[in-house]
Amino acid sequence: MDKIIIVDIEKCLACKSCEIACALAHSRSKILSEAAQESPKPQRMMAVEAAGEYGVPIQCRHCESAPCIEICPTGAIHREDEQSPVVVEADLCIGCKLCMLVCPFGVLKIGKEGRAIIKCDMCYERLKEGMVPECVEACPTGAIKLVSLEEVTKSRRKEASEQIVRESGSGKGRQGKAKRVKGGK
Amino acid sequence: MRKVVVIGGSAAGMMAAISAAVYDSNADVTVVSRDLTAYRRPGIPALVAGYISDPAGAGVFAGETLGQYKIRLICPAEVTNINVKTKTVSVQGEGKIQELGFDSAVIATGGYPIIPKIPGSEKKGVYTFTTFEGAQEIVEATREAETAVVVGAGFVALEIAESLMHKGLDVYFNVRSRILRKIVEPDVSEFLSRRFDKSGLKMLIGEAISEVGGAGSVEYVVHKSKKISTKVVIMGTGVKPSVSLAEKCGIALGSSGAIKVDNRMQTSVADIYAAGDCAESPDLGTGRFVYSPVGSIGAMAGRIAGANAAGGNEESKGFLRAQTDEILGMQIFSIGHSTTTAKEVNLAVTVRDLRAPVSGQDDRGAGSFETGKLLTDIDNRIVGAQLVSVYHGSQYAWQLYQAVLRGKDREKFLKEFNSPRRKFTETMLATAGSTISVENVGDDNALRWQNKLCQKQEQ
Ligand SMILES: Cc1cc2nc3c(=O)[nH]c(=O)nc-3n(C[C@H](O)[C@H](O)[C@H](O)COP(=O)(O)OP(=O)(O)OC[C@H]3O[C@@H](n4cnc5c(N)ncnc54)[C@H](O)[C@@H]3O)c2cc1C
Numbered sequence: 001m002d003k004i005i006i007v008d009i010e011k012c013l014a015c016k017s018c019e020i021a022c023a024l025a026h027s028r029s030k031i032l033s034e035a036a037q038e039s040p041k042p043q044r045m046m047a048v049e050a051a052g053e054y055g056v057p058i059q060c061r062h063c064e065s066a067p068c069i070e071i072c073p074t075g076a077i078h079r080e081d082e083q084s085p086v087v088v089e090a091d092l093c094i095g096c097k098l099c100m101l102v103c104p105f106g107v108l109k110i111g112k113e114g115r116a117i118i119k120c121d122m123c124y125e126r127l128k129e130g131m132v133p134e135c136v137e138a139c140p141t142g143a144i145k146l147v148s149l150e151e152v153t154k155s156r157r158k159e160a161s162e163q164i165v166r167e168s169g170s171g172k173g174r175q176g177k178a179k180r181v182k183g184g185k
Numbered sequence: 186m187r188k189v190v191v192i193g194g195s196a197a198g199m200m201a202a203i204s205a206a207v208y209d210s211n212a213d214v215t216v217v218s219r220d221l222t223a224y225r226r227p228g229i230p231a232l233v234a235g236y237i238s239d240p241a242g243a244g245v246f247a248g249e250t251l252g253q254y255k256i257r258l259i260c261p262a263e264v265t266n267i268n269v270k271t272k273t274v275s276v277q278g279e280g281k282i283q284e285l286g287f288d289s290a291v292i293a294t295g296g297y298p299i300i301p302k303i304p305g306s307e308k309k310g311v312y313t314f315t316t317f318e319g320a321q322e323i324v325e326a327t328r329e330a331e332t333a334v335v336v337g338a339g340f341v342a343l344e345i346a347e348s349l350m351h352k353g354l355d356v357y358f359n360v361r362s363r364i365l366r367k368i369v370e371p372d373v374s375e376f377l378s379r380r381f382d383k384s385g386l387k388m389l390i391g392e393a394i395s396e397v398g399g400a401g402s403v404e405y406v407v408h409k410s411k412k413i414s415t416k417v418v419i420m421g422t423g424v425k426p427s428v429s430l431a432e433k434c435g436i437a438l439g440s441s442g443a444i445k446v447d448n449r450m451q452t453s454v455a456d457i458y459a460a461g462d463c464a465e466s467p468d469l470g471t472g473r474f475v476y477s478p479v480g481s482i483g484a485m486a487g488r489i490a491g492a493n494a495a496g497g498n499e500e501s502k503g504f505l506r507a508q509t510d511e512i513l514g515m516q517i518f519s520i521g522h523s524t525t526t527a528k529e530v531n532l533a534v535t536v537r538d539l540r541a542p543v544s545g546q547d548d549r550g551a552g553s554f555e556t557g558k559l560l561t562d563i564d565n566r567i568v569g570a571q572l573v574s575v576y577h578g579s580q581y582a583w584q585l586y587q588a589v590l591r592g593k594d595r596e597k598f599l600k601e602f603n604s605p606r607r608k609f610t611e612t613m614l615a616t617a618g619s620t621i622s623v624e625n626v627g628d629d630n631a632l633r634w635q636n637k638l639c640q641k642q643e644q
Pocket of ligand 1: 192193197217218220228314430460480481483508509
């Protein structure tokens with residue numbers, strides 16, 4: 001995968017705009033007022049979970065060696081190539097639910113309509129056209145982001161180097177924590 | 186060109202056909218199916234709930250998929266005979282009777298619903314639902330009805346009950362023994378019964394209904410000498426293997442009554458294979474042959490049968506039964522053996538209670554479970570696990586699945602399972618069965634093998 005979805009939980013307000021956008025994208029009408037009337041109700045493929053005092057938007061992690069792909073007895077769950085998200089080919093899904101059993105994140109669901117398994121496909125069609133997934137687009141605070149792995153590693157490197165500076169500076173009182181602690185006394 | 190004929194067009198049959206075509210792309214593969222169109226059986230509750238109105242709503246293995254593998258589908262049509270000497274099957278359908286020759290055949294005729302022998306169970310108003318046609322009758326019958334009685338113990342009966350509740354019916358659920366008897370321990374059954382009852386499913390437990398009464402059609406049932414008015418009785422009491430075709434041509438049956446096969450899914454007759462709800466299958470831990478009518482095993486066995494029918498030499502190391510479902514807000518997981526199934530294969534097991542540090546929804550972020558079980562054999566290897574959760578039980582279920590699949594050592598497993606953040610406790614409950622040692626546990630070759638086929642398919 002060259003792009004992944006990351007979440008900055010400090011920015012998440014748990015407003016659930018992402019959930020609504022996701023459900024709407026998977027509705028029949030794609031129009032909010034009409035989608036709300038559909039039966040079964042449009043299902044969302046991601047959720048904002050409460051974790052302590054935080055809200056955490058969670059969608060399929062598209063694991064590199066994905067347990068759901070490994071266990072699927074019909075090959076319905078697959079990825080087109082190494083860079084693609086994990087998707088379900090409903091026409092091969094016999095509804096046996098083994099994938100739900102092995103997913104560490106609990107993000108696979110039974111589709112209400114035909115009881116095939118449904119899951120986040122990272123809005124694959126949008127991705128192919130250079131757009132971001134619906135949940136990313138809908139997030140008002142920028143808590144959910146689509147980033148390339150290079151961007152992630154770069155910002156991690158930056159964070160790590162800053163931390164090194166902070167820590168090495170603590171003994172010499174050059175900056176940051178150590179200084180502030182002194183000043184506080 | 187090798188001719189492969191598959192009898193049955195559902196999970197096992199279709200996977201056998203695809204697997205045969207993948208194995209030998211020159212093979213001439215034909216599927217004969219009684220179904221109007223192929224559909225996933227687990228889609229049936231969606232029909233009962235009113236979310237879909239025809240089998241196509243839960244359609245699988247569409248023409249496009251089959252076309253891709255050059256598989257010919259003859260449906261709706263019925264195989265009326267297998268002639269093992271001339272290697273032909275008689276097919277009745279499309280307005281004619283034809284003889285199809287084969288080099289190898291796969292029997293994947295599935296199962297048919299058991300109707301318990303209760304006085305009056307032949308009355309109009311008694312339904313089954315293993316096919317869309319059967320379920321369609323339930324849909325018609327429940328359009329006006331206010332009450333329904335579902336008889337059964339397994340997941341599918343519970344799914345149908347929930348679907349009817351969703352439609353606003355008063356639903357009674359009758360279990361002769363206990364809920365999910367085959368796959369969970371007694372106290373888990375009890376726990377679930379209490380919860381379901383609280384959710385509005387009226388439980389009639391501990392005794393079968395003694396009568397289905399009424400003049401002509403159903404008007405009431407009797408349970409523990411209490412009369413309950415209803416016009417609809419649904420039998421969800423499990424399936425029996427459809428073996429009449431196989432029996433007629435002299436194919437041996439196993440002790441369970443399902444078609445006897447070996448680890449290559451071959452029957453007692455050369456070049457004829459069987460898979461799915463009509464056949465037995467090897468159990469992962471013990472290697473013994475059991476009757477496990479679940480779609481996942483049917484599909485895996487179908488793949489092996491199909492590859493071998495096309496000239497391959499694939500062998501199963503045994504299948505691990507693993508099931509999960511969500512019923513009335515409860516996530517239920519059952520992996521590998523329960524004390525009930527362990528007894529069937531003479532496996533001595535020890536059952537332990539697995540308790541999460543928090544129960545209920547207090548610590549929502551971490552996920553939790555209400556009750557859990559860990560089953561080990563005499564060598565302390567994990568052979569089964571059960572979990573009931575209302576919130577993200579899958580966080581633990583996947584670890585338990587891995588543990589059962591690999592037959593992990595219990596103590597080692599618990600060390601991994603208990604991270605610094607969470608501390609699980611377990612209590613020994615009971616030891617059951619006679620002592621028989623288990624060989625072959627801890628082999629993930631079955632999984633590996635599945636992958637191999639997957640990769641082939643992708644190429
Ligand atoms: C409501 C419901 C929910 C379920 N949920 C799950 C689940 O969550 N997980 C799971 O693993 N399993 C589940 N199952 C079980 C699963 O669906 C079955 O194990 C699976 O369908 C078995 O597949 P099969 O191909 O062996 O047989 P079947 O699905 O029974 O199909 C048999 C096929 O053979 C054909 N046939 C039979 N006789 C003939 C003949 N003489 N000539 C031509 N064709 C013939 C039939 O038309 C059909 O196509 C569920 C079942 C039901 C009913």
